[in-house]
Amino acid sequence: MxxxxxxxxxxxxxxxxxxxxxxxxxxxxxxxxxxxxxxxxxxxxxxxxxxxxxxxxxxxxxxxxxxxxxxxxxxxxxxxxxxxxxxxxxxxxxxxxxxxxxxxxxxxxxxxxxxxxxxxxxxxxxxxxxxxxxxxxxxxxxxxxxxxxxxxxxxxxxxxxxxxxxxxxxRLDRAPRPPLAIPEGEESSSGGSASDSDGEAGEAGAVARAERFARALAALGDARGGRGRGAERLERAEQLVAAFCRALGHDLDAC
Missing domain, CATH: 3.40.50.11960 (Rossmann fold)
Incomplete structure (x- = not known):
C-alpha cells in the first residue's frame, strides 16, 4: 500500500x-x-x-x-x-x-x-x-x-x-525521560516495575495500571502546590503527562 x-x-x-x-x-x-x-x-x-x-x-x-x-x-x-x-x-x-x-x-x-x-x-x-x-x-x-x-x-x-x-x-527527541518522583515509587504491589507490567494481560495488568494511575494522581496533587518556574515547571508537567500515559498503557517515548 x-x-x-x-x-x-x-x-x-x-x-x-x-x-x-x-x-x-x-x-x-x-x-x-x-x-x-x-x-x-x-x-x-x-x-x-x-x-x-x-x-x-x-x-x-x-x-x-x-x-x-x-x-x-x-x-x-x-x-x-x-x-x-x-x-x-x-x-x-x-x-x-x-x-x-x-x-x-x-x-x-x-x-x-x-x-x-x-x-x-x-x-x-x-x-x-x-x-x-x-x-x-x-x-x-x-x-x-x-x-x-x-x-x-x-x-x-x-x-x-x-x-x-x-x-x-x-517524537523529535527520543531521549529517555527522567523518572517521575511519585509516592511509593514506580513499583507495583506485585513487585514488578511499571515497564514490566505494561505487557501484563487481564486482571493483574489492570490492577497494576490502576495503581500507577493513583500514584500519578497523588503526584499531580503535590505538583499543584509546588514551586518552580520556567523550564523547571515545564519539565515537571512533561513528567506528569508521561506518568499518566504510562498508567493508561501508552508510552509517549515509543511514539
Whole structure:
C-alpha cells in the first residue's frame, strides 16, 4: 500500500477545486516532496503532504482539496481529522452561513476551521460557527488578533491545525525521560516495575495500571502546590503527562 494512503487528512472545502488548491498553497509552509518522504500520488485526486513540526513532535498529513460539486470519496473521508472551510470575499458578503453549512456536511472531524477572506465573520456566520464548532478565522490584512492575543490570519489557521493530537505523531527527541518522583515509587504491589507490567494481560495488568494511575494522581496533587518556574515547571508537567500515559498503557517515548 502507498504510505500516503495511510496519512491523516486535512480536507479543504471551497467553491471549486482550483480555489481550494490555491488556498492550500498559501496554507502549507513545510511541504514534503515525493523523493524526501517516499510518498507518491495514488490517484489524480491525491493531495499534498504537509509536515507539521513543533518543539516536540512532527507528523506528515495529506492536505486534500474538495470543490462543492466534487464526488465524496468515502475512503478519504475515513481519514479526515481536520476540516477547513474556505470562503471567498464574495461568499462572506452573502449567505455565508448557508454555504458553510453545506460544506460542513461533508465532514465531521476533530479540528474545524472556517477561513474567511474578510476582516471579520458576519454575525450570522459567527453564530453558525459557534453551533457547528468551527473556529472562524479572518484572513484579510485588516483582521485583528484573536482572543487572548492569538494570532490572526493564516498563522492562526496553522496554529489550530498544529494543536491537534494527530495520529502518527513522532517524537523529535527520543531521549529517555527522567523518572517521575511519585509516592511509593514506580513499583507495583506485585513487585514488578511499571515497564514490566505494561505487557501484563487481564486482571493483574489492570490492577497494576490502576495503581500507577493513583500514584500519578497523588503526584499531580503535590505538583499543584509546588514551586518552580520556567523550564523547571515545564519539565515537571512533561513528567506528569508521561506518568499518566504510562498508567493508561501508552508510552509517549515509543511514539
Amino acid at each position: 502507498n504510505p500516503k494512503d495511510s496519512l491523516p487528512v486535512i480536507l479543504v472545502s471551497a467553491t471549486d477545486r482550483t480555489t481550494a488548491e490555491s488556498f492550500i498553497s498559501e496554507l502549507i509552509d513545510n511541504e514534503v516532496g515525493e523523493t524526501e518522504g517516499q510518498y507518491q500520488n495514488s490517484n489524480e485526486d491525491s493531495g499534498r503532504v504537509w509536515r507539521l513540526v513543533n518543539k516536540y513532535y512532527c507528523v506528515d498529513v495529506e492536505v486534500c482539496a474538495r470543490g462543492d460539486g466534487d464526488a465524496v470519496d468515502a475512503l478519504l473521508d475515513s481519514r479526515v481529522e481536520a476540516h477547513v472551510i474556505y470562503l471567498t470575499s464574495q461568499e462572506c458578503e452573502k449567505a455565508s452561513e448557508a454555504v458553510a453549512e453545506a460544506r460542513a456536511a461533508a465532514a465531521a472531524p476533530a479540528v474545524r476551521v472556517a477561513a474567511l477572506r474578510a476582516a471579520r465573520a458576519p454575525p450570522a456566520l459567527a453564530a453558525w460557527a459557534s453551533r457547528a464548532r468551527y473556529e472562524p478565522v479572518a484572513l484579510a490584512a485588516a483582521a485583528a488578533p484573536g482572543p487572548f492575543g492569538a494570532a490572526a490570519g493564516l498563522p492562526r489557521v496553522r496554529a489550530a491545525l498544529h494543536a491537534h493530537v494527530w495520529r502518527g505523531l513522532r
